[in-house]
Amino acid sequence: MQVPIYTYDVVIVGSGLAGCAAARELKKAGKNVIVLTKLHPLRSHSGAAQGGVNAALSDDDDVELHMFDTVKGSDYLADQDAVELMCSKAPETIRWIEHMGAAFSRRKDGRIAQRPFGGQSKPRACFAKDRTGLTLLQTIYEQAHREGVEFWDEWYVADILYKDGKAYGVVAFNLRNQEPAIFNAKAVMFATGGYARAFKINSNAHANTGDGLSIFARHGLPLEDMEFVQFHPSGLAGTGILISEAARGEGGRLYNKNGERFMEKYAPEKMELAPRDVVARAIMNEIREGRGVGPDGMAVYLDLTHLGEEKIMERLPELRDLAITFLGQDMVKEPIMITVTAHYSMGGIPVTIDGHVKKSPTETTEGLYAAGECACVSVHGANRLGANSLLEALFFGRHVGQTIVNDLDRGISCEKAHPEEAQNMLDEIKFIMTNNGTETTSKLRQELQDTMFENCGVFRTEESLLKQREILKGLKERFKNIRIDDKSKTFNTDLQEAIELGHMLDYATFIVEGAIARKESRGAHYREDYPERDDKNFLKHTYAYMDREGNINLEYGEVVLGKFEPQERKY
Amino acid sequence: MKVTLKVFRFNAETDYLPHYDTIEMSIDPRDVVLDVLNRIKWEHDGSFTYRRSCRHGICGSCAVKVNGRSTLACKERMVDMIELFGNELTIEPVSKKRVIKDMVVDKADFWKKYETVKPWLEAKIDEHPTMENIIPPEEAEKLEESDYCIQCGCCYYACPVVEVNEEYLGPAAFEKAYRFTADVRDYAKKERLEIVDILGQGVWDCVKCYECAQACPKHIDPIGKITKLHNQIFEEGVAKSNVATRHAVGFKKSIEKHGILDEGHLVAYSEGIGVLKHVPEALEMFKKGKIVMPWNMPKSKNLDEIKKLVKISSTVKF
Ligand SMILES: Cc1cc2nc3c(=O)[nH]c(=O)nc-3n(C[C@H](O)[C@H](O)[C@H](O)COP(=O)(O)OP(=O)(O)OC[C@H]3O[C@@H](n4cnc5c(N)ncnc54)[C@H](O)[C@@H]3O)c2cc1C
Ligand code: SF4
Ligand code: SF4
Ligand code: FES
Numbered sequence: 001m002q003v004p005i006y007t008y009d010v011v012i013v014g015s016g017l018a019g020c021a022a023a024r025e026l027k028k029a030g031k032n033v034i035v036l037t038k039l040h041p042l043r044s045h046s047g048a049a050q051g052g053v054n055a056a057l058s059d060d061d062d063v064e065l066h067m068f069d070t071v072k073g074s075d076y077l078a079d080q081d082a083v084e085l086m087c088s089k090a091p092e093t094i095r096w097i098e099h100m101g102a103a104f105s106r107r108k109d110g111r112i113a114q115r116p117f118g119g120q121s122k123p124r125a126c127f128a129k130d131r132t133g134l135t136l137l138q139t140i141y142e143q144a145h146r147e148g149v150e151f152w153d154e155w156y157v158a159d160i161l162y163k164d165g166k167a168y169g170v171v172a173f174n175l176r177n178q179e180p181a182i183f184n185a186k187a188v189m190f191a192t193g194g195y196a197r198a199f200k201i202n203s204n205a206h207a208n209t210g211d212g213l214s215i216f217a218r219h220g221l222p223l224e225d226m227e228f229v230q231f232h233p234s235g236l237a238g239t240g241i242l243i244s245e246a247a248r249g250e251g252g253r254l255y256n257k258n259g260e261r262f263m264e265k266y267a268p269e270k271m272e273l274a275p276r277d278v279v280a281r282a283i284m285n286e287i288r289e290g291r292g293v294g295p296d297g298m299a300v301y302l303d304l305t306h307l308g309e310e311k312i313m314e315r316l317p318e319l320r321d322l323a324i325t326f327l328g329q330d331m332v333k334e335p336i337m338i339t340v341t342a343h344y345s346m347g348g349i350p351v352t353i354d355g356h357v358k359k360s361p362t363e364t365t366e367g368l369y370a371a372g373e374c375a376c377v378s379v380h381g382a383n384r385l386g387a388n389s390l391l392e393a394l395f396f397g398r399h400v401g402q403t404i405v406n407d408l409d410r411g412i413s414c415e416k417a418h419p420e421e422a423q424n425m426l427d428e429i430k431f432i433m434t435n436n437g438t439e440t441t442s443k444l445r446q447e448l449q450d451t452m453f454e455n456c457g458v459f460r461t462e463e464s465l466l467k468q469r470e471i472l473k474g475l476k477e478r479f480k481n482i483r484i485d486d487k488s489k490t491f492n493t494d495l496q497e498a499i500e501l502g503h504m505l506d507y508a509t510f511i512v513e514g515a516i517a518r519k520e521s522r523g524a525h526y527r528e529d530y531p532e533r534d535d536k537n538f539l540k541h542t543y544a545y546m547d548r549e550g551n552i553n554l555e556y557g558e559v560v561l562g563k564f565e566p567q568e569r570k571y
Numbered sequence: 572m573k574v575t576l577k578v579f580r581f582n583a584e585t586d587y588l589p590h591y592d593t594i595e596m597s598i599d600p601r602d603v604v605l606d607v608l609n610r611i612k613w614e615h616d617g618s619f620t621y622r623r624s625c626r627h628g629i630c631g632s633c634a635v636k637v638n639g640r641s642t643l644a645c646k647e648r649m650v651d652m653i654e655l656f657g658n659e660l661t662i663e664p665v666s667k668k669r670v671i672k673d674m675v676v677d678k679a680d681f682w683k684k685y686e687t688v689k690p691w692l693e694a695k696i697d698e699h700p701t702m703e704n705i706i707p708p709e710e711a712e713k714l715e716e717s718d719y720c721i722q723c724g725c726c727y728y729a730c731p732v733v734e735v736n737e738e739y740l741g742p743a744a745f746e747k748a749y750r751f752t753a754d755v756r757d758y759a760k761k762e763r764l765e766i767v768d769i770l771g772q773g774v775w776d777c778v779k780c781y782e783c784a785q786a787c788p789k790h791i792d793p794i795g796k797i798t799k800l801h802n803q804i805f806e807e808g809v810a811k812s813n814v815a816t817r818h819a820v821g822f823k824k825s826i827e828k829h830g831i832l833d834e835g836h837l838v839a840y841s842e843g844i845g846v847l848k849h850v851p852e853a854l855e856m857f858k859k860g861k862i863v864m865p866w867n868m869p870k871s872k873n874l875d876e877i878k879k880l881v882k883i884s885s886t887v888k889f
Contacts, residue, residue, distance in 0.1 A: 040632075043625070045624070047629060092701070095697075095702065096699070096700055099694070099703070099704065100696055101694070103711065103754075104703075106708045108707070109705070109707075110705035111705060131719055134629060138718070142690055142691035176671070205625045205626065205630065206624055326603070326627075440617070442612075442613035488585060488618065490583055492618075493620050493621075
């Protein structure tokens with residue numbers, strides 16, 4: 001098959017906040033850049049973010065406090081140099097996106113309004129009602145578009161060109177007609193977003209299947225801290241669709257079956273505004289001890305009625321709508337039922353503070369970059385604080401764009417790509433299109449999601465994790481026996497879902513293996529058999545590598561410490 | 572609860588004509604339309620194809636039609652559909668003539684028109700600002716909800732003028748234009764107004780049928796924005812004496828005479844004999860129930876806006 005090769009300075013995969021921000025930076029500097037995305041850019045998951053984006057903007061807040069809250073929230077696993085960079089650039093970043101058009105909610109005096117979020121000492125989250133992500137994504141896309149960035153939407157990236165520590169392009173196909181192409185470039189940046197889709201109850205878009213991570217891992221590149229998956233305390237009961245932390249920020253209260261405001265027991269000072277890991281465990285504990293509500297006792301109440309209709313409509317209109325649609329409950333009139341939902345992934349592709357992808361704890365690759373939720377620059381450590389990740393995606397997206405500009409100016413050589421290098425992807429497509437097995441994508445995916453939630457969820461034990469390891473082995477074996485119905489080349493989402501399932505099975509293995517090895521509890525990773533944090537043995541980052549047989553090997557890297565000494569976390 | 576679904580199927584690669592699959596399934600009271608689409612794909616036929624991503628009504632991917640009514644699949648509850656239409660539901664793409672496969676349509680024309688209105692803030696951007704722009708809440712509110720348009724296209728594919736006039740930019744693009752003309756930070760207000768003022772493509776070709784407002788799943792009221800663009804065109808002195816602005820002046824006359832708007836007379840007033848060229852359009856719309864005979868004239872829902880417009884247009888003299 002004739003595979004066309006297109007040549008660029010830079011190819012970016014993903015057009016959420018991180019991808020668009022980087023692309024604009026590159027285009028402004030006169031670089032020849034293309035952005036590939038499997039969705040239309042405006043459909044990227046960044047647009048679904050609701051609650052807010054952090055910056056120490058107001059007069060009674062300061063950057064150092066933002067840094068401290070972030071490091072403490074991370075259970076001291078965050079790299080403090082990265083946290084410092086992000087927090088100190090946060091005010092400029094927010095003002096920059098405001099200058100570009102973001103429609104933030106305003107204070108009476110015309111400045112950007114802020115609301116409190118969990119684990120933050122001050123009201124620090126800038127917001128646009130409860131559609132913050134939408135305004136940010138639209139703005140950054142619009143401005144990248146204005147600069148003339150080339151976007152190719154509904155193109156699925158399936159592989160990277162990577163040899164001997166150097167990347168020089170990606171391999172992709174057009175979803176519209178399965179046409180393959182190679183994008184040969186001096187620099188490749190991944191901004192493929194989150195991957196909580198591996199869990200049954202989750203807040204994520206269907207598209208969040210972690211493709212970027214597995215693509216890297218299949219080339220022997222490491223993934224970092226994958227065991228840290230954040231469970232958000234307020235997903236709608238049943239579906240897991242998110243009710244933003246803004247609901248608690250604006251004053252929402254949690255109650256159990258007996259009408260007790262149970263956060264009094266778990267975080268007497270911060271109450272509902274304790275960090276997510278703390279609140280999520282509290283909720284699960286209430287449920288496990290039989291104080292849950294709802295038909296199956298699997299939820300708790302979130303009460304917002306005391307805020308009144310006017311405030312709810314002014315600050316949380318989208319959330320009200322969601323609860324009405326998916327639960328039939330109107331938060332103006334009654335408490336709504338919520339439960340924990342898999343939400344965010346602290347781990348990912350290891351990168352340096354400037355976005356260079358690492359091939360080991362101490363070595364970097366050449367020409368390969370990542371930013372946003374798929375990357376682990378480790379500003380969130382073991383637990384992310386709310387409203388820090390839009391900031392991460394926007395700030396590091398831009399920052400990594402600038403890094404690439406500098407690297408290009410200094411001169412990066414470009415390996416020439418050859419048509420045969422698309423073979424990996426073509427084989428993958430051919431296998432799925434023609435394999436005549438008996439397993440279906442939906443069934444395997446369902447089993448993956450159910451069991452990950454059960455065995456590798458909010459609470460974990462040696463036993464549950466070892467069980468999950470075996471289940472994953474079985475699922476991977478069964479994946480070889482897959483069969484899809486759709487044999488056509490036109491917009492074949494059957495094929496796409498199968499490829500995505502392959503990625504999900506791969507990165508899920510990293511989550512489980514990292515969790516088995518980490519015999520302590522820290523942030524979102526809670527081991528019932530090791531309930532204490534163990535700084536002596538585990539104040540370190542996990543680096544995991546997959547070999548050709550699919551086995552995972554682990555190694556550990558240093559945490560960058562700094563101003564803030566690790567101490568016990570109390571709220 | 573059992574439903575019978577008639578599902579539109581077409582694959583541009585293999586099919587000459589579309590057909591419908593009939594599928595029976597039982598519905599959980601919590602299901603939204605997207606759950607049903609997923610079940611068709613995951614349990615019945617993997618080749619069934621549609622777009623979706625966020626699954627909570629914010630990304631704009633999943634627009635389809637249920638019994639002719641455009642909607643976001645992930646936000647529309649099955650129980651509501653059943654209550655409205657009964658247990659037999661037909662699921663179709665938002666535009667059959669643009670279908671690539673099943674529910675997936677080619678949106679090229681939609682995005683091209685989006686492009687036309689310069690969909691970005693025109694301003695000189697401070698790359699390292701130390702302060703945000705100061706915008707009082709009253710000023711920020713002028714955007715209304717227009718910055719929450721998710722470009723789903725429901726309004727666009729429901730608009731009868733889009734169906735008959737390829738040039739017409741359509742409600743979503745106008746909505747987007749308003750998003751920026753209402754923004755104090757934007758430099759290009761006049762330029763945008765000139766774009767939407769052009770006859771054939773612009774706001775004067777809207778026939779005020781309210782389909783867009785009804786179709787919009789985000790309650791953004793595109794027609795309300797169109798009326799505001801009308802106002803801004805006069806306020807900014809962009810208006811030229813042409814059939815369209817005379818049309819606006821005709822509003823005044825119509826309202827003086829009937830107390831409500833009479834589309835037929837209005838067109839005749841502004842175009843004189845040129846009105847004949849609208850006959851096919853009018854017939855098409857009459858068939859779809861989009862315009863009514865003079866004796867059935869309803870009261871305008873946006874009377875206040877119209878009154879305001881009348882007042883402004885009264886000061887221009889043609
Ligand atoms: C419901 C919800 C609410 C949230 N609310 C908040 C909040 O209030 N505050 C906050 O700070 N954070 C919030 N977050 C987290 C935050 O939204 C995300 O972490 C952030 O938006 C990620 O941005 P990104 O640019 O990394 O990726 P995304 O915006 O997810 O973009 C990923 C891009 O990669 C593309 N892509 C992926 N795989 C491929 C492939 N194989 N080929 C081609 N393209 C591909 C996709 O098409 C997409 O364009 C929320 C998250 C969720 C799920
Ligand atoms: S009101 Fe105007 S824009 Fe809206 S659908 Fe009718 S003709 Fe189209
Ligand atoms: S105005 Fe409404 S219907 Fe039209 S594209 Fe925007 S959100 Fe969709
Ligand atoms: S899937 Fe995003 S709007 Fe329906």
